[in-house]
Amino acid sequence: MKPKSRFQQQLDELRSKMGxxxxxxxxxxxxxxxxxxxxxxxQKKSEEEERQEKKKKxxxxxxxxxxxxxxxxxxxxxxxxxDRVRYxxxxxxxxxxxxxxxxxxxxx
Numbered sequence: 001m002k003p004k005s006r007f008q009q010q011l012d013e014l015r016s017k018m019g020x021x022x023x024x025x026x027x028x029x030x031x032x033x034x035x036x037x038x039x040x041x042x043q044k045k046s047e048e049e050e051r052q053e054k055k056k057k058x059x060x061x062x063x064x065x066x067x068x069x070x071x072x073x074x075x076x077x078x079x080x081x082x083d084r085v086r087y088x089x090x091x092x093x094x095x096x097x098x099x100x101x102x103x104x105x106x107x108x
Contacts, residue, residue, distance in 0.1 A: 081105075
């Protein structure tokens with residue numbers, strides 16, 4: 001078997017990076033192969049779109065996913081516990097009072 005030329009190697013690398021099928025070069029020279037390949041790709045795309053639509057239309061949300069979504073919503077609201085404690089320590093006290101504030105918040 002004859003080794004591939006540098007051009008052919010680069011063409012294969014580019015084809016694989018772009019996600020093109022292996023027989024794209026042969027299909028480019030034969031209109032019938034190209035048409036059949038195009039039909040297969042369109043069918044795959046439509047099937048994938050249908051799957052995505054079915055996923056979007058799900059009315060039921062599993063409890064694990066619901067909990068995760070609620071936690072993500074809660075993260076966006078308000079300040080974190082650490083920031084709140086740091087703020088209270090700076091606002092309400094000197095070194096001794098800051099220590100008391102930290103102990104009070106850690107014991108909650």
